[in-house]
Amino acid sequence: MNYDNSETKKWVRITEAENIPLREGRVVQMAGHDIAIFNLGNRFVAVENKCPHRGGPLADGIVSGRSVVCPLHAWKIDLESGQVTNRLEENPCVKTFAITVRDGVVMLEVPVPEEHHVALQPPCISQNAARLPAMSAGD
Amino acid sequence: MNRLVVVGNGMAGVACVEQILKHAPKFDVTVFGDETHVNYNRILLSSVLAGEKSADDIVLNSLEWYEQNNIELRLGVRITRVEPIDKTVTADDGSVTSFDKLLLATGSNPLLPPIEGSEKDGVHVFRNLDDTRALLARAGQRIKAVVIGGGLLGLEAARGLQVQGCEVTVVHLMDTLMERQLDFTGGGYLKSKMECLGVRVLLDRSTSAILGNGKVEGVAFKDGTAIDADIVVIAAGIRPNVELARNAGLQVNRGIVVNDFMETSHPDIFAVGECVEHNGLCYGLVAPLLEQGKILAATITGNKGPRYEGTVTAAKLKIMGVDVFSAGDFSEKSPGTDAVRYEDAALGVYKKLTLRDGKLTGAILVGDTTDSHRYMDWLRTQEDLAPYRKQLLFPGPSEDAGSDIAEMPDTKVVCGCIGVTKGAIIEAIHKKGVNTLAQLKECTRASTGCGSCTEHCQQLLKAVVPEFREESQNILCKCLPYGEEKLRDLVRGQRIFSVQEVLDIYGNGLGCEICKPALSYMMDVVWCGDHDEDRSARFINDRVHANIQKDGTFSVVPRMRGGVTSAKELRRIADVAEKYNVPMVKVTGSQRIDLLGVKKSDLPKIWADLGMASGQAYTKGVRMVKTCVGTDFCRFGVQDSTKAGIELERRLEHLFTPAKVKMGAVGCPRNCAEATVKDIGLIGQEGTWQVVVGGAAGKKVRKADLLITVESTEEALQASTLFFQYYRENANFLERTYDFIERVGIEKVRRETVYAPLAVQQGLRERLRKSKRLARDAWLEGDEPRHPTQFVQIEPIEKVYR
Numbered sequence: 001m002n003y004d005n006s007e008t009k010k011w012v013r014i015t016e017a018e019n020i021p022l023r024e025g026r027v028v029q030m031a032g033h034d035i036a037i038f039n040l041g042n043r044f045v046a047v048e049n050k051c052p053h054r055g056g057p058l059a060d061g062i063v064s065g066r067s068v069v070c071p072l073h074a075w076k077i078d079l080e081s082g083q084v085t086n087r088l089e090e091n092p093c094v095k096t097f098a099i100t101v102r103d104g105v106v107m108l109e110v111p112v113p114e115e116h117h118v119a120l121q122p123p124c125i126s127q128n129a130a131r132l133p134a135m136s137a138g139d
Numbered sequence: 140m141n142r143l144v145v146v147g148n149g150m151a152g153v154a155c156v157e158q159i160l161k162h163a164p165k166f167d168v169t170v171f172g173d174e175t176h177v178n179y180n181r182i183l184l185s186s187v188l189a190g191e192k193s194a195d196d197i198v199l200n201s202l203e204w205y206e207q208n209n210i211e212l213r214l215g216v217r218i219t220r221v222e223p224i225d226k227t228v229t230a231d232d233g234s235v236t237s238f239d240k241l242l243l244a245t246g247s248n249p250l251l252p253p254i255e256g257s258e259k260d261g262v263h264v265f266r267n268l269d270d271t272r273a274l275l276a277r278a279g280q281r282i283k284a285v286v287i288g289g290g291l292l293g294l295e296a297a298r299g300l301q302v303q304g305c306e307v308t309v310v311h312l313m314d315t316l317m318e319r320q321l322d323f324t325g326g327g328y329l330k331s332k333m334e335c336l337g338v339r340v341l342l343d344r345s346t347s348a349i350l351g352n353g354k355v356e357g358v359a360f361k362d363g364t365a366i367d368a369d370i371v372v373i374a375a376g377i378r379p380n381v382e383l384a385r386n387a388g389l390q391v392n393r394g395i396v397v398n399d400f401m402e403t404s405h406p407d408i409f410a411v412g413e414c415v416e417h418n419g420l421c422y423g424l425v426a427p428l429l430e431q432g433k434i435l436a437a438t439i440t441g442n443k444g445p446r447y448e449g450t451v452t453a454a455k456l457k458i459m460g461v462d463v464f465s466a467g468d469f470s471e472k473s474p475g476t477d478a479v480r481y482e483d484a485a486l487g488v489y490k491k492l493t494l495r496d497g498k499l500t501g502a503i504l505v506g507d508t509t510d511s512h513r514y515m516d517w518l519r520t521q522e523d524l525a526p527y528r529k530q531l532l533f534p535g536p537s538e539d540a541g542s543d544i545a546e547m548p549d550t551k552v553v554c555g556c557i558g559v560t561k562g563a564i565i566e567a568i569h570k571k572g573v574n575t576l577a578q579l580k581e582c583t584r585a586s587t588g589c590g591s592c593t594e595h596c597q598q599l600l601k602a603v604v605p606e607f608r609e610e611s612q613n614i615l616c617k618c619l620p621y622g623e624e625k626l627r628d629l630v631r632g633q634r635i636f637s638v639q640e641v642l643d644i645y646g647n648g649l650g651c652e653i654c655k656p657a658l659s660y661m662m663d664v665v666w667c668g669d670h671d672e673d674r675s676a677r678f679i680n681d682r683v684h685a686n687i688q689k690d691g692t693f694s695v696v697p698r699m700r701g702g703v704t705s706a707k708e709l710r711r712i713a714d715v716a717e718k719y720n721v722p723m724v725k726v727t728g729s730q731r732i733d734l735l736g737v738k739k740s741d742l743p744k745i746w747a748d749l750g751m752a753s754g755q756a757y758t759k760g761v762r763m764v765k766t767c768v769g770t771d772f773c774r775f776g777v778q779d780s781t782k783a784g785i786e787l788e789r790r791l792e793h794l795f796t797p798a799k800v801k802m803g804a805v806g807c808p809r810n811c812a813e814a815t816v817k818d819i820g821l822i823g824q825e826g827t828w829q830v831v832v833g834g835a836a837g838k839k840v841r842k843a844d845l846l847i848t849v850e851s852t853e854e855a856l857q858a859s860t861l862f863f864q865y866y867r868e869n870a871n872f873l874e875r876t877y878d879f880i881e882r883v884g885i886e887k888v889r890r891e892t893v894y895a896p897l898a899v900q901q902g903l904r905e906r907l908r909k910s911k912r913l914a915r916d917a918w919l920e921g922d923e924p925r926h927p928t929q930f931v932q933i934e935p936i937e938k939v940y941r
Contacts, residue, residue, distance in 0.1 A: 013936040019928045023675035024682075028933040037933070057691040060679035062656075065649035071679045071687050074652060110939055139696050139727035139756040139763075 009098075014106045020044065025059030025068065031110040035097055038063060038079055044106055045079040046099040052077075052084060052092035140167050141239035143439070144228055146218045146383065148172025150181055151412025151428035152244030153200055157584075158436030160208055165440050168210045169236060171228070173217040176268050177202055182425055182556070182588060184271050185292075185457050188299030190845050191885070194268060199587060221387040223405050240439055243384055243395060243403070243410040247377040247423065254287075254373075255348040261355030261370045265296045266377075277370050278303035280825040285309075285358045285368040287346050289316040291456055293374035294329075297338050298458045300372070302848050304827055308339040308366060310346060310358065312375075320454045320465035321503055324482070328489045328505040332461045335487075337850075341366075379414045379421050394421040399446035401435035411435050417447060424452050425556045425588055433558075451518045453555060455508070459886070460894030464508040467501035467518050469493055476500065481532045486896055490532050497523050512595070515555055544598045553595050556588020564599050574604040593884060615872075616653040619646035623657065623871045630665050638662060638676040650676065657872035660759065663795050664867050667906050668913035674925055683930060684917040685742055686757035688735065693742060695734040696756035697749050698792060701766040701785035701804070702730025702812075708751060715748050727756070729763045729801065730812075740931050743921030752792070753918040759873070760795045762802075764788040765813065769806035769823075776806030778823025783852050784812075787821070787859055793914040797870040797879075800863070815843050818866075818876040819859050828855035832862050832888070833880035841877045844885040847893045861892040861900060864907040 012030065020026045020039040027049050028035050036049035036059035045066070049059050056072035063069075067085060069076050076086040082093040098109035143159070143166035145152045156168060172178075178200040186192040205212045213230070220229040227237045249264040251257060261277070264270055274296070278284070282305045286297045289311030301307040309316075315326030316333070330340050344364075349371055350357040359365040379394035390396040390404040394416030397403055401417075403410050412428040413421065422428065427450035434447040453466035471478045471493060481490040488506035492499060492514065498521045502514040510532075517524065524531065547553075549562030567573045567582045579585055579596055586593045615623055619642070626641070635641050638658040642650045650658070655676040662670040674682050685693035697712070712732055716724050722736035731754055737745060746753075755761055766784035770776040784804035791800075803814035804821040814820030816836035820843050822829040827848050834843030847858050865888065870879040880888060891899065924930060 010939065012939055015933045015936060019933060021675065021926050021928075023673075024926075026928050026933050028935050030935060031939045054689065055691075057687075060682075060687065060691070062652040062678065063675060064651040064655075069652040072689060072691075076652075105936065112939060139729045139731065139733060139754070 008112045023063040027059045046097040048095040144238035145170040145242045147244030153178040155432035162440040171213045175215040185295035189302045241408045245380040245414045247413040250376040250378045280304040283369045286372045288374035325503045400438040462508040464504040464511040469501035554585040554592045557584045559585040618654045637671040667909040680757035692736045696754040697751035698754040699731040700788040746918040746921040752916040761791045764802040767811035778806045780804040780806035798875045830858045833877040835877040864903040865892045
C-alpha cells in the first residue's frame with residue numbers, strides 16, 4: 001500500500017466475484033477513484049485505473065502473471081506493488097488498494113474522504129512509447 | 140599487364156571473367172557487348188515477359204561491379220573482325236583494340252528456319268532483353284500470337300505472352316512437345332498442362348509461310364491450313380555464333396572447337412559458352428558454361444591443369460505451375476536399359492527414370508519436380524542405386540526438415556545452375572563471414588540462376604550460421620521457447636484448444652501481451668474457429684470489438700462493403716453521431732466512416748442503432764476492399780470492380796488474419812483505388828483480372844507482386860481467397876502480407892496456392908469454408924455479451940460518498 005496511512009479507510013462491498021472474469025479487469029468508481037479490479041485466478045487485486053505513463057485504462061490491459069500491460073503503450077505494472085516493471089530508469093507506480101473476497105463478494109478497502117482530498121499522482125517522466133505488439137493504430 | 144579482350148558480355152563471358160579475377164590479377168580486361176545492358180540472367184527473360192520480374196531484377200553484374208574490378212566495358216559495340224596474327228579486334232564503331240589473350244563468348248543466335256515472309260513486321264525472336272521488351276510492347280488483349288517452336292524457349296515465350304493477355308498458339312514441327320527433353324508420354328502431359336493454362340498447341344505442323352501485307356496477318360502450314368496471327372515468335376532453336384571465329388581461321392564445326400582446357404586452335408584465343416563445341420557437343424544451358432568458365436580461368440591465368448570433361452545437363456521449364464525437369468538420356472532403346480515409371484493422370488504427374496547397370500542414365504519429371512536435385516546427383520555421381528531400388532520414385536519421409544541438408548556430403552551440388560556445392564557454401568560462411576542469403580548470393584552466386592535452390596541455401600544458412608536471422612525471428616517471446624511454425628504443429632498434433640493450455644504445457648504458464656494475442660490467433664486459424672476462445676488472452680480491441688484511443692474511449696467503424704453506402708445508412712450514422720455526442724466523425728483512408736471518442740458502455744447501443752456489421756477496423760482481420768467506380772458509371776472501367784470488391788469483402792469478412800488485411804479492386808489499370816499497394820489487389824483489364832498480393836502503402840511502401848492473371852471475376856476471387864487462406868495459415872502473427880511474401884518468396888506462394896495440386900487447393904478452400912461458417916459479425920455480441928460486465932463498469936453494492 002503506498003497511500004497515506006493516516007487516511008481513514010473503510011471496507012466496502014463491491015460486487016459478486018463472478019462479475020470479474022478470470023485474468024481480466026473491471027472498473028468501479030469508488031471514493032473519487034477509478035479502481036481496476038483484476039481476477040488473477042487464485043486472488044483478486046486492485047489498483048488505480050490509470051497508467052502512470054499517459055493515463056491509460058489498466059483494466060483493459062492483458063494480464064501477464066501478476067502484472068498487467070497497459071493497452072495504450074505497453075507499460076507493465078506489477079499489480080501487487082503498483083510498480084512499473086519494464087521501465088528501468090524510472091520508478092513510477094500506481095496506487096494499490098487492499099482487496100478481499102467474503103461470501104463470494106469482492107470487498108475493497110477505500111479511503112473515506114475527510115475534507116478536500118485529491119488522489120496523489122505519481123510522477124510521469126518518460127514520454128517514450130513502448131513497443132506495441134497488438135495495437136491497431138487506425139483504419 | 141597483359142590485355143584480355145572478351146567478346147561477349149553475357150553470362151558465359153562475365154562468369155568466366157569473375158573466375159579469372161579470383162586468380163591473382165593478371166590482366167587489363169576489356170569486355171565488348173553488342174547489347175546495351177550490363178550482364179543479366181538470360182534464363183529469367185521468360186519471367187520478365189510473364190511480368191513476374193522486372194529487367195532490374197535479373198541484373199547479375201551492376202555497372203559498379205565492372206568499375207570496382209577495373210573492367211573496361213564497351214556496351215553496344217559489336218566486334219566485326221578478329222586478326223589472329225596482329226592480335227587485334229575491330230569493332231563496328233571503327234575502333235581497333237589489341238589483345239594479348241582473346242576470349243570469345245559470343246553465345247548463340249536464334250535459328251531462323253527458311254520460312255517465306257519471316258521479314259514481315261510483327262515477326263519476333265526471343266533471345267535477349269531487347270527482344271523481350273519488343274514483345275512486351277506488342278503483347279496485349281486480343282492480340283493473336285503464334286509461337287513457332289514447342290521447345291523450352293517457345294513454351295516459355297508462349298506462356299509469357301498469354302499472361303500479357305495474348306491469345307497464344309504454339310506450333311510445333313514434331314508430334315510431341317520438347318522432344319529433346321521428354322518422351323512421348325511426358326510430352327503429352329506437358330501438352331495438356333499448357334492447354335489447361337489456355338495455350339493452344341498444334342503438333343506435327345510445318346510452317347510454310349508467314350502471311351500478310353508487310354505486316355503479319357497469319358501463318359500458313361504445309362498441309363494447306365492457316366491460322367490468324369498478329370505477332371509471330373520464332374523459337375525454333377539456337378545456333379552457335381561462330382562467324383568471328385570462322386573468319387579468323389579458327390577450327391570451327393558446329394561451334395568453335397575447344398579442347399579440354401578450353402583452348403581453340405589458336406594459342407592465345409579461347410572460347411567459352413554456347414558458342415563452343417567440346418567433344419562434338421554444343422551446350423545451350425547455364426551449368427556447362429559456368430564449368431567451362433572455371434577451367435578456362437585456370438588455363439588462361441597460367442594455372443593450366445583442370446580439364447573440362449563435359450557436363451551432365453538438365454533442363455527445367457520455367458513456367459509457373461508447369462513443372463518440367465529432364466536430365467540425361469531418357470531413351471529406353473539401348474540394350475540393358477530399365478525404365479521406372481510413375482503416372483497420375485488426374486494430378487498431372489509423370490515421372491520416368493532410366494537405369495543402366497544399376498545406375499541412373501536419365502530422368503524425366505512432369506508435374507512434380509521436387510526430387511530433381513536427388514536425380515541430378517545420382518546422374519553426376521553414378522551411384523549404385525541397388526539399395527534404393529524400391530524407393531527410386533518415392534523418397535521416404537525425412538526425419539526432420541534439416542536432416543537432408545545435414546547428411547548431404549560436401550561435394551553435393553546445391554545450386555545446379557551455377558554449380559555451387561554444399562562445401563563451397565559452408566566455406567563461404569566460415570571464411571568470408573557470410574550470414575545472409577544476399578551475402579551468399581553475392582559471394583558464391585548460389586541461387587542466382589533459376590532460383591529453385593533458394594530453400595536449400597536458406598536451410599544451410601540456418602544450420603551453419605548461429606545468428607541467421609530467420610531463426611532468431613522465429614521465437615515468439617520469452618514465455619515460450621518455440622517458433623510459431625513449431626507451435627502450430629504442437630497445437631495441431633497435441634490437440635490443444637486454448638491459449639492457457641499452450642502456456643501451461645509448453646511455456647511459463649503466464650504468457651504476456653506478445654504471445655497471448657499470437658496464440659489466440661493461432662488457435663483460431665488451426666481449429667478454423669472451433670476452439671475455446673479465451674477473451675482474456677486478447678487485446679482489449681478484440682474483447683469489445685472497437686479500437687481503443689489515447690483517452691481510453693473507442694472508435695467505431697461500420698462495414699461499408701466496397702466503400703458503397705446508401706442514404707439510409709448515412710442517415711443512421713448521422714443520427715448515432717448526434718444521439719451519442721460523438722466528438723469526431725471522420726472519413727477513413729479505407730472508404731468508410733469512423734465515429735471517434737465513443738464510451739465503452741455506449742458501444743452495444745450504437746451498434747444496435749447503426750444496424751450495420753462490424754468493419755473490424757480494430758483488429759488483425761479483414762479490413763475492407765477499396766474499390767473504384769468500375770463499369771457502372773465510370774467511362775473508363777473495363778471490369779466491374781465494385782461488384783467484385785463487394786463480393787470479395789463478403790466472402791472474407793469477419794475472419795481474423797495474422798495482421799490486418801486491406802484489399803482493393805480496380806476496374807481498369809488507372810488504379811484509382813490503389814489496388815497495387817494493397818495486401819490483395821484485383822486489377823481489371825480488358826478481358827482479364829490481375830490478382831496481385833503483398834502491396835503496402837503504410838510504414839513501408841511496396842508494389843504488390845503478381846499472383847496470377849485470370850479471365851473471369853470468379854477465378855480472380857478464387858485466387859484471392861486461396862492466397863488469403865495460405866497467408867492465414869503460414870504467416871507469423873503481426874506479419875503483414877508484404878513481409879510474409881518477402882520472407883517466403885512469391886514463387887513459393889504461387890506454387891503452393893494458385894499452382895498447387897488440386898487436392899492442396901481444396902484443402903485450403905475447405906479450411907477457409909469452415910472458418911467462415913463459424914465466423915460471426917462481432918457486433919452481434921452487443922445483444923448477448925460474452926460476459927455480463929463486458930461493456931459496463933461495475934455498479935458497487937455499497938457506496939461511499941465524499
